[in-house]
Amino acid sequence: MLKNAIRVLAFGLISAATLVACSQAPQQLDQAIVESDAASKAALTAQAADPSVWRKQIIYFAMPDRFYNGSTANDNAGAANCFDPSDPRKFHGGDWAGLQQKLSYIKILGATALWITPPYKQIGKFTDKNFVSSCGYHGYWPDWKNPDDTATEPKMGTSADLTNLITATKNNNMKFILDMVVNHAGYGAQIKSSNPNFFQIGPCPNDVTCPLFELPDFKHQDPAVATYLTNQSKAWTSKFAIDAIRMDTVKHVSPNYFQTSWTPGVRKVKNDLFLLGEILEPGSLLPYEKYFPTGFDSFFNFYVREGLVNSFGNAGSVDDLAHRVLTSYTKFGPESNYSAGSAEVRNNGLT
Numbered sequence: 001m002l003k004n005a006i007r008v009l010a011f012g013l014i015s016a017a018t019l020v021a022c023s024q025a026p027q028q029l030d031q032a033i034v035e036s037d038a039a040s041k042a043a044l045t046a047q048a049a050d051p052s053v054w055r056k057q058i059i060y061f062a063m064p065d066r067f068y069n070g071s072t073a074n075d076n077a078g079a080a081n082c083f084d085p086s087d088p089r090k091f092h093g094g095d096w097a098g099l100q101q102k103l104s105y106i107k108i109l110g111a112t113a114l115w116i117t118p119p120y121k122q123i124g125k126f127t128d129k130n131f132v133s134s135c136g137y138h139g140y141w142p143d144w145k146n147p148d149d150t151a152t153e154p155k156m157g158t159s160a161d162l163t164n165l166i167t168a169t170k171n172n173n174m175k176f177i178l179d180m181v182v183n184h185a186g187y188g189a190q191i192k193s194s195n196p197n198f199f200q201i202g203p204c205p206n207d208v209t210c211p212l213f214e215l216p217d218f219k220h221q222d223p224a225v226a227t228y229l230t231n232q233s234k235a236w237t238s239k240f241a242i243d244a245i246r247m248d249t250v251k252h253v254s255p256n257y258f259q260t261s262w263t264p265g266v267r268k269v270k271n272d273l274f275l276l277g278e279i280l281e282p283g284s285l286l287p288y289e290k291y292f293p294t295g296f297d298s299f300f301n302f303y304v305r306e307g308l309v310n311s312f313g314n315a316g317s318v319d320d321l322a323h324r325v326l327t328s329y330t331k332f333g334p335e336s337n338y339s340a341g342s343a344e345v346r347n348n349g350l351t
């Protein structure tokens with residue numbers, strides 16, 4: 001979600017991600033994944049990103065709309081009344097062409113991988129109950145239709161523009177990470193009208209079924225919904241030469257969906273995809289454990305990040321950070337300690 005994205009952005013323009021590496025994932029996949037086809041299961045467990053490659057990456061996270069305007073021709077494309085550089089809730093003109101023009105700047109900073117916010121066509125101007133209007137400049141309010149057509153956000157550019165950005169990224173020897181979301185659609189998205197039965201209704205007792213910021217929340221337990229969303233992610237993965245997927249709002253989606261549908265699905269398209277999940281949970285490591293068997297390679301470690309903020313950002317005791325690093329190490333082993341501790345601190349100039 002936007003709020004999460006801003007928190008990550010605020011932490012540093014360039015950063016090695018604070019990650020929990022799923023070093024136990026292959027074994028747990030063997031134990032937990034229920035596949036009707038034994039051959040598919042064997043293939044799945046054999047397919048994964050190479051951790052020795054991804055452990056070395058320095059990821060630059062860019063929200064293209066707020067980065068650089070490479071083409072003023074698309075500023076007013078798509079949704080009406082959504083381009084206003086003076087309004088923090090509207091589009092400001094940045095696009096994939098602008099990002100491509102500035103790749104050398106990102107590379108000079110030392111980044112080895114580029115992660116951009118979701119590319120989906122966004123809903124039109126949304127006015128909330130307090131009469132505040134916003135637009136999906138962040139990419140997390142997709143205006144999907146059924147069947148999905150992999151439409152890109154016109155203000156970001158065309159499919160060709162995205163392809164060109166990815167190609168240029170690779171030509172600069174950088175990896176490309178595409179942000180995706182399967183938890184929700186944008187407010188009033190086309191699919192909400194065409195397929196109202198695709199969405200949760202009624203009480204919401206937990207993170208999975210409770211709509212986030214009242215966004216239309218997908219009912220992943222419905223096989224038709226699972227198929228729709230997984231096919232959509234597979235289509236984007238097939239259409240664009242991405243190296244990795246950063247998945248939004250993981251803890252708001254059933255682990256079973258990822259484990260049985262989404263992860264095997266996208267890996268069948270590209271078997272060495274690096275799958276990085278957002279579990280925005282600073283208070284406990286329990287949710288991370290819950291999602292380990294789902295097939296993700298790694299998760300952002302917001303638990304250790306909270307310790308970094310408390311200890312260094314807010315001038316608190318380092319005891320809090322030490323406790324969190326030790327807990328993470330004890331729970332997930334030396335890989336999590338490596339990725340969650342030293343790299344993050346060093347690359348953000350905190351030591």
Ligand SMILES: [Ca+2]
Binds near residue numbers: 075093094
């Ligand atoms: Ca533009």
Ligand SMILES: [Ca+2]
Binds near residue numbers: 210217252
């Ligand atoms: Ca949900």
